[in-house]
Amino acid sequence: AQSVTQLGSHVSVSEGALVLLRCNYSSSVPPYLFWYVQYPNQGLQLLLKYTSAATLVKGINGFEAEFKKSETSFHLTKPSAHMSDAAEYFCAVRNSGGYQKVTFGTGTKLQVIP
Amino acid sequence: SQTIHQWPATLVQPVGSPLSLECTVEGTSNPNLYWYRQAAGRGLQLLFYSVGIGQISSEVPQNLSASRPQDRQFILSSKKLLLSDSGFYLCAWSVGGRRNEKLFFGSGTQLSVL
Numbered sequence: 001a002q003s004v005t006q007l008g009s010h011v012s013v014s015e016g017a018l019v020l021l022r023c024n025y026s027s028s029v030p031p032y033l034f035w036y037v038q039y040p041n042q043g044l045q046l047l048l049k050y051t052s053a054a055t056l057v058k059g060i061n062g063f064e065a066e067f068k069k070s071e072t073s074f075h076l077t078k079p080s081a082h083m084s085d086a087a088e089y090f091c092a093v094r095n096s097g098g099y100q101k102v103t104f105g106t107g108t109k110l111q112v113i114p
Numbered sequence: 115s116q117t118i119h120q121w122p123a124t125l126v127q128p129v130g131s132p133l134s135l136e137c138t139v140e141g142t143s144n145p146n147l148y149w150y151r152q153a154a155g156r157g158l159q160l161l162f163y164s165v166g167i168g169q170i171s172s173e174v175p176q177n178l179s180a181s182r183p184q185d186r187q188f189i190l191s192s193k194k195l196l197l198s199d200s201g202f203y204l205c206a207w208s209v210g211g212r213r214n215e216k217l218f219f220g221s222g223t224q225l226s227v228l
Contacts, residue, residue: 041221041222041224042222043120043220043221044158044217046216049216090158101163102148102217103160104150104157105157
């Protein structure tokens, strides 16, 4: 069964600094991978997704993620953090079954310090 | 365009009382529907999913049940709530029959069982 592990439940960065949120996946088949963002008291919205078309995936709000098969990783990055990036971020993997079951990581809360 | 409605936004219920959370999707047909629960520090846990009317799959044994009486309506229920049922409940949908489509989330229901 597919799974994802997010390293670090809380990450703090200074405004303007690099954002790096880590995600490692476990899958016996090529996975479909996603990053979602959740703002306080809201549902989740998709940041970006990897579907094997390109290893470097660009998403909304300046975020991007790189799929590295050798490292089984799909880390999320942004060159320069903005105060509005403060939120919780979830990595997710879609299974390869006949239905779309998506398994989420435990989430990483990003704090941006002015 | 498609929209997803989930209500109520917040709910405080006593232990042992019944529960009914409703979710409806507009602007699409035959969606896959999901109920997730988000507990602090535990990420999102898939509770139920449905690929069609009357078709419900349960991911974890628990005190809750789900029903899909209409194509775009998904209901989460309980006959007697437990303290451990407290959490943030999210309804989501995805395009039916597509393998890598993203999830669209509702705004969530914060349930407090006292």
